[in-house]
Amino acid sequence: MSTDSVDGGTAETQPEIEVTEDAAAQARDLLEGEGMDTSEAGLRLFVQQGGCAGLSYGMRFDDAPDEDDTIYTHHELRVFVDPASMKYIEGSILDYESGLQAEGFHVENPNVVSECGCGESFRT
Structure with missing residues (x-):
């Protein structure tokens, strides 16, 4: 059984959003900490x-x-991912970074043409 899949269409017709193993582990831990059923609940990524x-x-x-x-x-x-957000984030990778200056989820988005100085907002 594959650990990566898309529901709601075939992989050929749906743009891919990837999640790294670290990001998935962190999100699952947080979901479970909230008492949510990880077989039904999930992380909503939106713009x-x-x-x-x-x-x-x-x-x-x-x-x-x-x-x-x-x-x-x-x-x-x-x-x-809702349809309106998909057009901005298709092809993105959700990662989890931990370091000396920051810790948290980070979206690597190939559609971004510019970001603000702090990296919290973007344009496509």
């Missing part, structure tokens, strides 16, 4: 208006996907 460059990433835990979400499963973590 919202905001920040000095115009768009910013958002993440939250949801008990279940919305009807029109694309659902990715990587390393036993379910990731939900």
